[in-house]
Amino acid sequence: MAGVVDSNDGVVSEIINFLNASPTAFHAVDEAKRLLKKAGFEQISERQDWKLQVGKKYFFTRNYSSIVAFAIGKKFVAGNGFHIVGAHTDSPCLKLKPVSKVTKAGFLEVGVQTYGGGLWHTWFDRDLTVAGRLIIRESKDGAVSYSHRLVRIQEPIMRIPNLAIHLDRSTDGFKPNSQTHLVPILATSVKAELNKAAAGNVSAESDGKTSNDNKDTDYKKHHSLLLQLLASEVGCKPEDICDFELQLCDTQPSIVAGALKEFIFSGRLDNLCMSFCSLKALIDSTSSESSLEDEPGVRMVALFDHEEVGSNSAQGAGSPVMFDALSRVTDSLNSSTSKLLEKAIQKSFVVSADMAHALHPNYMDKHEENHQPKMHGGLVIKHNANQRYATNAVTSFIFREIAEKHNLPIQDFVVCNDMPCGSTIGPILASGIGIRTVDIGAPQLSMHSIREMCAVDDVKHSYQHLKAFYEEFSQLDGKISVDI
Numbered sequence: 001m002a003g004v005v006d007s008n009d010g011v012v013s014e015i016i017n018f019l020n021a022s023p024t025a026f027h028a029v030d031e032a033k034r035l036l037k038k039a040g041f042e043q044i045s046e047r048q049d050w051k052l053q054v055g056k057k058y059f060f061t062r063n064y065s066s067i068v069a070f071a072i073g074k075k076f077v078a079g080n081g082f083h084i085v086g087a088h089t090d091s092p093c094l095k096l097k098p099v100s101k102v103t104k105a106g107f108l109e110v111g112v113q114t115y116g117g118g119l120w121h122t123w124f125d126r127d128l129t130v131a132g133r134l135i136i137r138e139s140k141d142g143a144v145s146y147s148h149r150l151v152r153i154q155e156p157i158m159r160i161p162n163l164a165i166h167l168d169r170s171t172d173g174f175k176p177n178s179q180t181h182l183v184p185i186l187a188t189s190v191k192a193e194l195n196k197a198a199a200g201n202v203s204a205e206s207d208g209k210t211s212n213d214n215k216d217t218d219y220k221k222h223h224s225l226l227l228q229l230l231a232s233e234v235g236c237k238p239e240d241i242c243d244f245e246l247q248l249c250d251t252q253p254s255i256v257a258g259a260l261k262e263f264i265f266s267g268r269l270d271n272l273c274m275s276f277c278s279l280k281a282l283i284d285s286t287s288s289e290s291s292l293e294d295e296p297g298v299r300m301v302a303l304f305d306h307e308e309v310g311s312n313s314a315q316g317a318g319s320p321v322m323f324d325a326l327s328r329v330t331d332s333l334n335s336s337t338s339k340l341l342e343k344a345i346q347k348s349f350v351v352s353a354d355m356a357h358a359l360h361p362n363y364m365d366k367h368e369e370n371h372q373p374k375m376h377g378g379l380v381i382k383h384n385a386n387q388r389y390a391t392n393a394v395t396s397f398i399f400r401e402i403a404e405k406h407n408l409p410i411q412d413f414v415v416c417n418d419m420p421c422g423s424t425i426g427p428i429l430a431s432g433i434g435i436r437t438v439d440i441g442a443p444q445l446s447m448h449s450i451r452e453m454c455a456v457d458d459v460k461h462s463y464q465h466l467k468a469f470y471e472e473f474s475q476l477d478g479k480i481s482v483d484i
Contacts, residue, residue, distance in 0.1 A: 011463050018276045019254035019266050023131040025065040025089035025305050039283040052332040065305035066315040068325050071286040073295025078333045079340035081347030083473045084300045085278035088307035091268040092118030092448050094248040099221045108186045116308030122450040127156035132246035156251045158184035269452040274353035275303050281466035299470045317425035350437040352426030356380035358443035371414045373443040375455035378409030382439040390426035395438035402468050
């Protein structure tokens with residue numbers, strides 16, 4: 001497949017492979033699951049009782065779009081802390097509507113809705129495809145069951161064409177209407193009619209249903225051509241597709257680029273870059289037999305869905321998923337009747353890892369004069385007096401101290417007073433659980449574009465910094481006195 005890099009080339013080639021394997025949050029979790037299993041992590045289920053052991057490594061998924069992995073130190077006892085890196089698996093995108101079938105002016109189009117705060121003009125004139133998950137009906141020996149399957153059509157099948165400049169002489173810039181202009185073209189009606197739907201010989205423009213009379217997903221809701229492509233990709237019949245969650249994706253692969261090969265050009269760097277670096281840091285910090293020998297805490301990574309739309313879902317950072325994980329690990333290893341979770345929370349620490357805004361050479365006035373994160377400058381500690389970021393002096397010091405010990409670069413960011421400040425999962429976890437938190441991220445340009453860029457060096461710095469956090473937090477935290 002285009003864009004795949006030999007994994008022996010190091011952390012940079014590994015992140016390229018991760019990005020190219022993860023067009024959606026579902027695929028990102030699937031790839032994370034594969035890497036964790038390869039590293040010896042055992043999958044557990046939230047629906048089952050947990051029988052955990054010190055020195056062992058585990059993970060679970062929720063909705064298959066969020067994933068939590070953890071390694072329990074051999075010196076862990078219930079009531080000890082958790083050392084967590086949190087990131088998110090989702091990115092701004094265009095998601096297919098429940099009824100996506102649109103036919104206009106002889107074209108078959110696909111209705112989409114905007115997800116998150118994307119730079120939607122960047123989605124025009126791109127070679128697009130779809131990916132996500134399908135709910136499939138399966139019949140065996142007279143019994144019917146339903147499975148969830150990931151799907152990704154590799155070749156470009158859609159495009160959102162720009163309007164020619166000759167037909168738009170407005171002088172106030174390109175301002176597309178997200179309802180009427182942001183609609184991808186799938187095919188022309190004429191060509192689609194020549195390619196009759198295989199199932200039941202239903203035409204591409206027919207309102208008839210398949211022979212199975214599937215009331216949930218039929219040719220009235222979605223173009224038969226699209227359903228045929230999806231069915232062909234996963235090896236089922238179109239009428240067996242009961243429902244789906246699909247989004248548009250760019251087909252251009254992630255690459256190492258620039259005249260000096262110093263950049264990564266890719267979609268979804270926000271926030272798959274931080275997701276990958278935190279995941280690899282956990283895996284590599286627990287890879288040897290002796291890694292957890294002297295560890296009194298639990299090393300954990302939590303990759304959440306729906307950060308881009310506020311985190312308010314069953315699998316977002318605003319859900320109980322983090323609290324549930326801390327509680328169940330503590331309870332599983334608690335041999336007494338004491339309630340030790342409250343104590344464990346006060347000994348815990350979260351690194352909220354979400355990409356940061358690098359200084360843009362063409363828009364330097366958008367950054368505060370003394371806080372201008374630069375590419376190759378290392379991870380950025382984010383500060384905001386109004387708690388849009390959860391960083392404080394203690395949490396900032398801990399993260400900065402780790403950088404200094406390992407001679408890693410570190411930067412600071414504060415938004416200009418005359419600009420609104422974005423936010424992250426940091427304040428959500430800090431306020432919802434009461435856990436110490438620092439907000440950080442690698443610097444990037446073109447955030448929320450279909451095609452973003454960051455520096456190769458900052459991927460390496462991020463991985464090294466987060467790995468050092470896992471390995472050294474327990475010892476450093478023991479030297480800090482605050483609420484005594």
